[in-house]
Amino acid sequence: MDGYPPPLAAGCYAQAARANALSKEQGFGDRLQFQVGDALAQPFENGSFDLVWSMESGEHMPDKKKFVSELARVCAPGGTVIVVTWCHRVLGAGEAGLREDEKALLDRINEAYYLPDWCSVADYQRLFEAQGLTDIQTRDWSEEVSPFWGAVIATALTSEGLAGLAKAGWTTIKGALVMPLMAEGFRRGLIKFNLISGRKPQ
CATH class of the missing domain: 3.40.50.150 (Vaccinia Virus protein VP39)
Known part of the structure; x- marks a missing residue:
């Protein structure tokens, strides 16, 4: 999130947390996950x-x-x-x-x-x-x-x-x-x- 104002960066993490909570409420469990990461160094295999x-x-x-x-x-x-x-x-x-x-x-x-x-x-x-x-x-x-x-x-x-x-x-x-x-x-x-x-x- 380099280059973005701190409120915007913090907002991304808050949105991901809210999305994961809604996903669980809808019964998706671990099948659907929202994650914040660096698009230029993604945390995936x-x-x-x-x-x-x-x-x-x-x-x-x-x-x-x-x-x-x-x-x-x-x-x-x-x-x-x-x-x-x-x-x-x-x-x-x-x-x-x-x-x-x-x-x-x-x-x-x-x-x-x-x-x-x-x-x-x-x-x-x-x-x-x-x-x-x-x-x-x-x-x-x-x-x-x-x-x-x-x-x-x-x-x-x-x-x-x-x-x-x-x-x-x-x-x-x-x-x-x-x-x-x-x-x-x-x-x-x-x-x-x-x-x-x-x-x-x-």
Whole structure:
């Protein structure tokens, strides 16, 4: 949890404890467990899972190569790795990087949401290939997800939403103020919401 404010780190452990309590109440016992760990050094043995699923986590990883390596490591042979994450657009032919105005927009978002550098779905595809994953597929869900930010902004501007922001404190308020930038990134085609999947060979 390095790089995150202490309240956020503490909140993750509290959420896991609450989820485990609810799981037991529902009769799942040891079949379902919630655990907080380091995604870049996961506390699991090699080949522990038939399905490894990462949802909106990749954008928080400072080392994307290590992140994908760990996902592949804990995936069992024949299993599937799925990453659903925010990405920047795929660079065009001859482009060495994003434009300066695009970098500036992402920098403002990163500062508010404590994010490291972004990458593209093409970068993830190369990382999957480097880990020996096969049957790699990608999907762009940006169009389906883009209305989300407008809905969140509208909710935040209600009396109930504003009261909640005031109660949550400056960190949450700072994040809320950046939401229009996420919407702008989608409109400009800079920000993408992508899925990448691959299979670990037997």
